[in-house]
Amino acid sequence: MTSRREFIQQSGIGLMAVTAPGFLKLPVEAHQHRLSVQLYTIREAIEKDLEGSLKRLANIGFKNVETAFWPKSVSVQSAAGHLKEAGLKVSSCHVDIPTKDNIKTLVNTAKAYNAENLIWHGWPEDKRYSTLEGTKQLVEIYKESGKLAKDNGLHFGLHNHWWEYRNHVGGRLVYEILNEELDADIFFETDIYWVKVAGQDPAGILKKLQKRIRLIHMKDGPAVYNDKLIKDEPDPMTPVGKGTLNIPAIVNACSANVQWVVIELDKAAIDPFDALKQSLDYLSKFKSISLV
Secondary structure (H helix, E strand, C coil): CCHHHHHHHHHHCCCCCEEEEECCCCCCCCCCCEEEEEEEHHHHHHHCHHHHHHHHHHHCCCCEEECCCCCCCHHHHHHHHHHHHHCEEEEEECCCCCCCHHHHHHHHHHHHHHCCCCCCCCCCCHHHHHHHHHHHHHHHHHHHHHHHHHCCCCCEEEEEEHHHHHCCCCCCCCCHHHHHCCCCCEEEEHHHHHHHHHHCCCHHHHHHHHCCEEEEEECCCCCCCCCCHHHHHCCCCECCCCCCCCCHHHHHHHCCCCCCEECCCEEECCCHHHHHHHHHHHCCCCCCCEEC
Protein backbone atom coordinates (compact mmCIF):
# COMPACT_ATOMS: atom_id res chain seq x y z
CA MET A 1 0.00 0.00 0.00
CA THR A 2 1.47 3.33 -1.08
CA SER A 3 1.75 5.73 1.85
CA ARG A 4 0.54 9.32 1.71
CA ARG A 5 4.13 10.56 1.93
CA GLU A 6 5.26 8.30 -0.93
CA PHE A 7 2.22 9.24 -2.99
CA ILE A 8 2.87 12.97 -2.67
CA GLN A 9 6.58 12.52 -3.35
CA GLN A 10 5.89 10.36 -6.41
CA SER A 11 3.57 13.08 -7.70
CA GLY A 12 6.35 15.64 -7.48
CA ILE A 13 4.67 17.46 -4.58
CA GLY A 14 6.77 18.53 -1.61
CA LEU A 15 5.68 19.93 1.49
CA MET A 16 -18.30 0.54 16.16
CA ALA A 17 -21.18 2.18 15.54
CA VAL A 18 -22.11 -0.77 13.38
CA THR A 19 -25.59 -0.33 12.00
CA ALA A 20 -28.09 -2.25 14.12
CA PRO A 21 -31.89 -2.34 13.85
CA GLY A 22 -33.24 1.04 14.86
CA PHE A 23 -29.79 2.68 14.93
CA LEU A 24 -29.91 4.22 11.46
CA LYS A 25 -32.25 7.20 11.86
CA LEU A 26 -32.68 9.13 8.65
CA PRO A 27 -33.05 12.92 8.85
CA VAL A 28 -36.65 14.08 8.64
CA GLU A 29 -35.94 17.58 7.32
CA ALA A 30 -32.90 17.03 5.15
CA HIS A 31 -30.40 19.52 3.86
CA GLN A 32 -28.90 18.24 0.63
CA HIS A 33 -25.21 17.39 0.80
CA ARG A 34 -23.69 16.24 -2.48
CA LEU A 35 -21.55 13.10 -2.43
CA SER A 36 -18.01 12.87 -3.79
CA VAL A 37 -15.06 10.50 -3.46
CA GLN A 38 -11.41 11.34 -2.80
CA LEU A 39 -9.28 9.77 -5.54
CA TYR A 40 -6.46 9.14 -3.06
CA THR A 41 -8.55 6.12 -2.03
CA ILE A 42 -7.79 4.37 -5.33
CA ARG A 43 -4.30 5.79 -5.93
CA GLU A 44 -2.73 2.38 -6.54
CA ALA A 45 -5.38 1.41 -9.08
CA ILE A 46 -4.91 4.77 -10.83
CA GLU A 47 -1.16 4.10 -11.08
CA LYS A 48 -1.92 0.86 -12.93
CA ASP A 49 -4.97 1.83 -14.99
CA LEU A 50 -6.18 5.43 -14.86
CA GLU A 51 -9.01 5.22 -17.39
CA GLY A 52 -10.29 1.87 -16.13
CA SER A 53 -10.22 3.00 -12.50
CA LEU A 54 -12.25 6.15 -13.21
CA LYS A 55 -14.78 4.19 -15.24
CA ARG A 56 -15.09 1.68 -12.41
CA LEU A 57 -15.91 4.52 -10.01
CA ALA A 58 -18.59 5.75 -12.38
CA ASN A 59 -20.01 2.24 -12.78
CA ILE A 60 -20.26 1.93 -8.99
CA GLY A 61 -22.48 4.99 -9.05
CA PHE A 62 -20.26 7.97 -8.23
CA LYS A 63 -20.84 11.20 -10.11
CA ASN A 64 -18.26 13.45 -8.44
CA VAL A 65 -14.65 13.16 -7.31
CA GLU A 66 -12.15 15.13 -5.28
CA THR A 67 -8.73 15.14 -6.89
CA ALA A 68 -5.43 14.57 -5.14
CA PHE A 69 -2.24 14.14 -7.16
CA TRP A 70 -1.83 12.20 -10.37
CA PRO A 71 1.09 9.99 -11.43
CA LYS A 72 4.00 12.05 -12.78
CA SER A 73 3.24 11.00 -16.33
CA VAL A 74 -0.32 12.37 -16.20
CA SER A 75 -0.92 16.10 -16.72
CA VAL A 76 -3.84 17.93 -15.15
CA GLN A 77 -5.28 18.56 -18.61
CA SER A 78 -5.02 14.87 -19.49
CA ALA A 79 -6.58 13.85 -16.19
CA ALA A 80 -9.42 16.32 -16.71
CA GLY A 81 -10.10 14.71 -20.07
CA HIS A 82 -10.22 11.23 -18.58
CA LEU A 83 -12.58 12.41 -15.84
CA LYS A 84 -14.92 13.92 -18.43
CA GLU A 85 -14.86 10.73 -20.50
CA ALA A 86 -15.83 8.74 -17.42
CA GLY A 87 -18.70 11.14 -16.68
CA LEU A 88 -17.15 12.37 -13.44
CA LYS A 89 -17.24 15.97 -12.24
CA VAL A 90 -14.79 17.53 -9.78
CA SER A 91 -16.13 18.76 -6.47
CA SER A 92 -12.82 20.00 -5.09
CA CYS A 93 -9.05 19.75 -5.49
CA HIS A 94 -6.42 18.88 -2.91
CA VAL A 95 -3.45 21.11 -3.67
CA ASP A 96 -0.36 22.67 -2.15
CA ILE A 97 -0.80 25.91 -0.23
CA PRO A 98 -1.58 28.69 -2.73
CA THR A 99 1.27 31.20 -2.99
CA LYS A 100 2.20 34.00 -5.36
CA ASP A 101 4.54 31.56 -7.08
CA ASN A 102 2.02 28.80 -7.76
CA ILE A 103 -1.36 30.55 -7.94
CA LYS A 104 -1.36 30.67 -11.76
CA THR A 105 -0.81 26.93 -11.88
CA LEU A 106 -3.59 26.34 -9.36
CA VAL A 107 -5.97 28.62 -11.27
CA ASN A 108 -5.26 26.64 -14.44
CA THR A 109 -5.84 23.43 -12.51
CA ALA A 110 -9.21 24.65 -11.29
CA LYS A 111 -10.16 25.74 -14.82
CA ALA A 112 -9.22 22.37 -16.25
CA TYR A 113 -11.48 20.66 -13.72
CA ASN A 114 -14.21 23.32 -13.85
CA ALA A 115 -13.94 23.42 -10.06
CA GLU A 116 -13.86 26.26 -7.53
CA ASN A 117 -12.66 24.66 -4.27
CA LEU A 118 -8.91 24.55 -3.61
CA ILE A 119 -8.06 22.65 -0.43
CA TRP A 120 -4.69 22.50 1.30
CA HIS A 121 -4.31 18.80 1.98
CA GLY A 122 -2.36 19.55 5.16
CA TRP A 123 0.18 16.71 5.14
CA PRO A 124 2.56 16.32 6.88
CA GLU A 125 2.15 18.03 10.25
CA ASP A 126 3.65 21.50 10.34
CA LYS A 127 5.65 21.76 13.57
CA ARG A 128 4.47 25.34 13.95
CA TYR A 129 1.22 23.81 15.19
CA SER A 130 3.05 22.97 18.41
CA THR A 131 3.12 26.61 19.61
CA LEU A 132 0.70 29.51 19.72
CA GLU A 133 3.14 31.76 17.89
CA GLY A 134 3.67 29.19 15.16
CA THR A 135 -0.06 28.60 14.75
CA LYS A 136 -0.63 32.33 14.33
CA GLN A 137 2.12 32.41 11.70
CA LEU A 138 0.23 29.74 9.78
CA VAL A 139 -2.99 31.73 10.16
CA GLU A 140 -1.33 34.64 8.33
CA ILE A 141 -0.09 32.31 5.58
CA TYR A 142 -3.58 30.86 5.15
CA LYS A 143 -5.09 34.34 5.02
CA GLU A 144 -2.79 35.24 2.15
CA SER A 145 -3.65 31.97 0.39
CA GLY A 146 -7.35 32.69 0.84
CA LYS A 147 -6.94 36.15 -0.66
CA LEU A 148 -5.04 34.79 -3.66
CA ALA A 149 -7.79 32.25 -4.28
CA LYS A 150 -10.58 34.78 -3.81
CA ASP A 151 -8.92 37.30 -6.16
CA ASN A 152 -9.04 34.59 -8.82
CA GLY A 153 -12.66 33.61 -8.25
CA LEU A 154 -11.84 30.50 -6.21
CA HIS A 155 -12.49 29.28 -2.66
CA PHE A 156 -9.72 28.17 -0.32
CA GLY A 157 -10.11 25.63 2.46
CA LEU A 158 -8.13 23.59 4.99
CA HIS A 159 -8.25 19.82 5.46
CA ASN A 160 -7.36 18.62 8.95
CA HIS A 161 -5.64 15.61 10.43
CA TRP A 162 -5.54 14.71 14.11
CA TRP A 163 -3.08 17.31 15.39
CA GLU A 164 -5.36 20.31 14.87
CA TYR A 165 -7.83 18.68 17.27
CA ARG A 166 -5.21 17.24 19.65
CA ASN A 167 -2.52 19.89 20.04
CA HIS A 168 -3.02 22.47 22.79
CA VAL A 169 -1.34 25.85 22.25
CA GLY A 170 -1.92 28.87 24.44
CA GLY A 171 -4.49 26.94 26.46
CA ARG A 172 -6.65 26.13 23.45
CA LEU A 173 -6.78 23.54 20.72
CA VAL A 174 -5.28 24.51 17.37
CA TYR A 175 -8.58 24.25 15.51
CA GLU A 176 -10.17 26.78 17.88
CA ILE A 177 -7.51 29.35 17.06
CA LEU A 178 -7.84 28.70 13.33
CA ASN A 179 -11.60 29.07 13.54
CA GLU A 180 -11.40 32.30 15.51
CA GLU A 181 -8.71 34.05 13.50
CA LEU A 182 -9.11 32.97 9.88
CA ASP A 183 -11.09 35.10 7.46
CA ALA A 184 -14.72 34.02 7.19
CA ASP A 185 -14.44 32.92 3.56
CA ILE A 186 -11.70 30.35 4.31
CA PHE A 187 -13.56 27.10 4.90
CA PHE A 188 -12.82 23.85 6.69
CA GLU A 189 -12.99 20.46 5.05
CA THR A 190 -13.42 18.57 8.31
CA ASP A 191 -12.12 15.02 8.33
CA ILE A 192 -14.40 13.42 10.90
CA TYR A 193 -12.21 10.33 11.26
CA TRP A 194 -9.15 12.28 12.37
CA VAL A 195 -11.33 14.34 14.68
CA LYS A 196 -12.30 11.11 16.48
CA VAL A 197 -8.70 9.88 16.43
CA ALA A 198 -7.82 13.09 18.30
CA GLY A 199 -10.35 12.21 21.01
CA GLN A 200 -13.05 14.70 19.95
CA ASP A 201 -16.71 14.09 19.10
CA PRO A 202 -17.17 14.56 15.33
CA ALA A 203 -20.89 15.38 15.55
CA GLY A 204 -20.18 17.92 18.27
CA ILE A 205 -17.45 19.55 16.17
CA LEU A 206 -19.77 19.76 13.15
CA LYS A 207 -22.36 21.54 15.29
CA LYS A 208 -19.80 23.85 16.86
CA LEU A 209 -18.20 24.90 13.56
CA GLN A 210 -21.32 25.20 11.42
CA LYS A 211 -20.31 28.50 9.84
CA ARG A 212 -16.83 27.28 8.97
CA ILE A 213 -17.38 23.74 7.62
CA ARG A 214 -18.38 23.44 3.97
CA LEU A 215 -17.01 20.00 3.18
CA ILE A 216 -16.40 16.89 5.27
CA HIS A 217 -14.27 13.81 4.73
CA MET A 218 -16.40 10.80 5.54
CA LYS A 219 -14.54 7.68 6.59
CA ASP A 220 -14.85 4.94 9.17
CA GLY A 221 -12.73 2.41 11.02
CA PRO A 222 -10.97 1.95 14.38
CA ALA A 223 -10.24 5.69 14.76
CA VAL A 224 -7.79 5.36 17.64
CA TYR A 225 -4.55 7.25 18.08
CA ASN A 226 -1.26 5.36 17.96
CA ASP A 227 2.35 6.17 17.15
CA LYS A 228 2.14 4.50 13.74
CA LEU A 229 0.12 7.44 12.48
CA ILE A 230 3.18 9.67 12.66
CA LYS A 231 4.84 7.32 10.15
CA ASP A 232 1.75 7.53 7.92
CA GLU A 233 0.74 3.97 8.77
CA PRO A 234 -2.94 4.25 9.70
CA ASP A 235 -4.98 1.26 10.79
CA PRO A 236 -7.00 -0.23 7.90
CA MET A 237 -10.29 1.59 7.44
CA THR A 238 -13.69 0.01 6.90
CA PRO A 239 -16.58 0.89 4.61
CA VAL A 240 -18.57 3.78 6.04
CA GLY A 241 -21.05 2.49 8.59
CA LYS A 242 -18.98 -0.54 9.59
CA GLY A 243 -16.47 1.07 11.92
CA THR A 244 -16.57 2.88 15.24
CA LEU A 245 -17.95 6.25 14.14
CA ASN A 246 -21.56 7.20 14.76
CA ILE A 247 -22.31 8.01 11.14
CA PRO A 248 -26.03 8.80 11.58
CA ALA A 249 -25.18 11.37 14.26
CA ILE A 250 -22.49 12.83 12.02
CA VAL A 251 -24.79 13.12 9.00
CA ASN A 252 -27.54 14.66 11.14
CA ALA A 253 -25.03 17.17 12.55
CA CYS A 254 -24.10 18.50 9.11
CA SER A 255 -25.48 22.01 8.73
CA ALA A 256 -26.87 23.51 5.54
CA ASN A 257 -23.40 24.97 4.96
CA VAL A 258 -21.96 21.51 4.23
CA GLN A 259 -21.93 21.36 0.45
CA TRP A 260 -20.02 18.14 -0.09
CA VAL A 261 -19.59 14.84 1.75
CA VAL A 262 -16.39 13.25 0.43
CA ILE A 263 -15.74 9.55 1.05
CA GLU A 264 -12.11 8.62 1.61
CA LEU A 265 -10.19 5.57 2.80
CA ASP A 266 -6.53 6.30 3.44
CA LYS A 267 -5.93 2.56 3.79
CA ALA A 268 -8.68 0.04 3.14
CA ALA A 269 -9.24 -3.18 5.10
CA ILE A 270 -10.76 -4.71 1.93
CA ASP A 271 -10.59 -3.97 -1.78
CA PRO A 272 -11.00 -0.17 -1.97
CA PHE A 273 -13.58 -0.33 -4.75
CA ASP A 274 -15.67 -2.78 -2.70
CA ALA A 275 -15.30 -0.50 0.32
CA LEU A 276 -16.43 2.50 -1.74
CA LYS A 277 -19.43 0.59 -3.12
CA GLN A 278 -20.51 -0.42 0.39
CA SER A 279 -19.99 3.14 1.62
CA LEU A 280 -22.04 4.53 -1.25
CA ASP A 281 -24.87 2.08 -0.61
CA TYR A 282 -24.88 2.94 3.09
CA LEU A 283 -24.82 6.72 2.66
CA SER A 284 -27.46 6.58 -0.07
CA LYS A 285 -29.96 5.59 2.64
CA PHE A 286 -29.76 9.09 4.10
CA LYS A 287 -32.26 11.53 2.64
CA SER A 288 -29.75 14.35 2.99
CA ILE A 289 -27.11 12.69 0.79
CA SER A 290 -27.39 13.46 -2.91
CA LEU A 291 -25.39 11.65 -5.60
CA VAL A 292 -25.69 14.49 -8.13
